[in-house]
Amino acid sequence: MSSSTDRGFETRAVHAGQAFDPATGAVIPPVHFSTTYAQDGIGGLRGGFEYGRSGNPTRAALETQLAALEGGAHALSFASGLAAEDALLRAALSPGDEVLLGNDVYGGTYRLIARVLGDWGVGVRVVDMSDLAAVRAALEERPARVLWVETPSNPLLRITDIAGLAALGHDAGALVVVDNTFASPALQQPLAHGADVVVHSTTKYLGGHSDVVGGALVLNDDALYEKAKFLQFAVGAVSGPLDAWLTTRGIKTLALRMQRHSENAQRIAQFLVAHPAVQRVYYPGLPTHPGHELAARQMSGFGGIVSVALADAPAARRFAESTRLFQLAESLGGVESLMNYPDEMTHASVRGTELAVPAEVVRLSVGIETADDLIADLDEALASL
Numbered sequence: 001m002s003s004s005t006d007r008g009f010e011t012r013a014v015h016a017g018q019a020f021d022p023a024t025g026a027v028i029p030p031v032h033f034s035t036t037y038a039q040d041g042i043g044g045l046r047g048g049f050e051y052g053r054s055g056n057p058t059r060a061a062l063e064t065q066l067a068a069l070e071g072g073a074h075a076l077s078f079a080s081g082l083a084a085e086d087a088l089l090r091a092a093l094s095p096g097d098e099v100l101l102g103n104d105v106y107g108g109t110y111r112l113i114a115r116v117l118g119d120w121g122v123g124v125r126v127v128d129m130s131d132l133a134a135v136r137a138a139l140e141e142r143p144a145r146v147l148w149v150e151t152p153s154n155p156l157l158r159i160t161d162i163a164g165l166a167a168l169g170h171d172a173g174a175l176v177v178v179d180n181t182f183a184s185p186a187l188q189q190p191l192a193h194g195a196d197v198v199v200h201s202t203t204k205y206l207g208g209h210s211d212v213v214g215g216a217l218v219l220n221d222d223a224l225y226e227k228a229k230f231l232q233f234a235v236g237a238v239s240g241p242l243d244a245w246l247t248t249r250g251i252k253t254l255a256l257r258m259q260r261h262s263e264n265a266q267r268i269a270q271f272l273v274a275h276p277a278v279q280r281v282y283y284p285g286l287p288t289h290p291g292h293e294l295a296a297r298q299m300s301g302f303g304g305i306v307s308v309a310l311a312d313a314p315a316a317r318r319f320a321e322s323t324r325l326f327q328l329a330e331s332l333g334g335v336e337s338l339m340n341y342p343d344e345m346t347h348a349s350v351r352g353t354e355l356a357v358p359a360e361v362v363r364l365s366v367g368i369e370t371a372d373d374l375i376a377d378l379d380e381a382l383a384s385l
C-alpha cells in the first residue's frame with residue numbers, strides 16, 4: 001500500500017507509509033525513539049536501520065508518505081525547510097555555479113544562497129519567474145545550474161507556468177526546483193508538470209497545526225537523491241522522530257484542510273476587493289488576478305494565502321495590529337488565521353534588495369475557522385483605520 005500511486009490523493013495521505021505495526025497490530029505505527037538498532041551479528045540489520053541520523057522508521061514512514069503525495073520516487077525529511085534547501089543546493093551546485101531565483105521567493109531562501117552559499121562560491125541572480133520571456137533572456141545572457149521558483153509566490157501570489165519553466169530550464173541544462181510550500185501537494189504537484197525537485201517547508205500546510213518545524217525534498221532522479229541523502233547523513237539536519245510523527249499526522253487531513261483554507265480565502269478575497277479601504281487584493285482565485293487562468297489549470301484550488309495592499313505603510317501596519325481573531329505572527333499554513341506584515345516580519349531579511357515587499361502590503365494566512373467570524377474580524381479592523 002505504501003507506494004501505490006494509483007490510489008486517490010486522500011487515500012495516499014492516510015495510508016502511505018502507515019501500515020499497522022506487525023508486532024502488536026497497532027493501527028497507528030509506533031513512534032520510534034531509539035537512536036540505535038540491535039544487530040543480528042555484525043552488520044546484520046533487521047530493517048535496514050543502524051543509527052538515528054542515517055535512518056529512523058518514523059522518518060522513513062513520513063518520507064514514504066511525502067513521496068506518494070507528490071508522485072515522486074524519493075523523499076527526504078529534514079529538520080526544517082531551509083535544511084532541506086541547503087542539502088539540495090549543495091548536492092546540485094559546485095563553486096562557480098549560479099542559481100536563478102524567482103524575485104519574490106521566501107526571504108530565507110535568498111538569504112541562504114546569497115549570504116551562506118555565496119561564501120562558498122555560489123552565485124545568485126533574480127528574475128520574475130512568472131515572465132517566461134525574462135527567464136529565457138536571463139538564461140541566454142548566462143547559464144544557470146538551478147532555476148528556483150515558488151508558485152504561488154510569497155507574499156505577492158504570482159503564478160508561474162511550471163511546465164513552461166521546466167521546458168526552458170531543461171533546454172538550458174538547468175535543474176528546475178519548485179518550492180511547493182504555499183500550494184501543498186493537495187493543490188499542486190510540480191513533478192507532474194515537469195519540475196525536477198519539489199521543496200517543502202512542512203512547517204506550514206503539511207504539518208498544518210503550527211506545532212512542528214520541518215522540511216522535505218521530493219524528486220525522481222536517483223543520483224541526485226543519493227547525493228542529497230548522503231549530505232543529510234553526513235551533515236545531520238534530520239527530523240526527529242516526534243517531529244516526523246506530528247508531520248505524518250498533520251498530512252492525513254491535508255486535503256480537507258486545503259479545501260477549507262481555499263474556500264475561506266476565496267470569500268475573504270471577495271470581501272476585501274469590495275472594501276473601500278483596500279487598494280489591491282492579491283489572490284489567484286480572483287478572476288482579475290493576472291495568473292488566474294494559469295492557476296486554474298495548474299492547481300486544483302487557489303490556496304489559503306491572501307495578500308492585500310492598503311493606502312500606505314502606516315495604514316498597513318495599523319491593519320496588521322488591529323485584528324483580534326487573525327493573530328499577528330510569522331509563519332502560515334496552520335489551522336488558525338495569522339496576520340503578517342512582510343516588510344518588518346517574514347521579509348525583513350530582503351528589505352532593500354530586489355526581493356523587497358511593498359511596505360503597504362499585509363499578508364493573511366487564512367485558517368479553517370468559520371468564514372463569517374474571520375470576515376467580521378477584518379471588517380472591524382478596517383473600520384478602525
Ligand SMILES: *Cc1c(COP(=O)(O)O)cnc(C)c1O
Nearest residue numbers: 080081082106179181201203214
Ligand atoms: C517557511 C518557508 C520556508 C522555510 O522553511 P522553514 O521550515 O522555516 O525552514 C521555505 N519556503 C517557503 C515558501 C516558506 O514559507
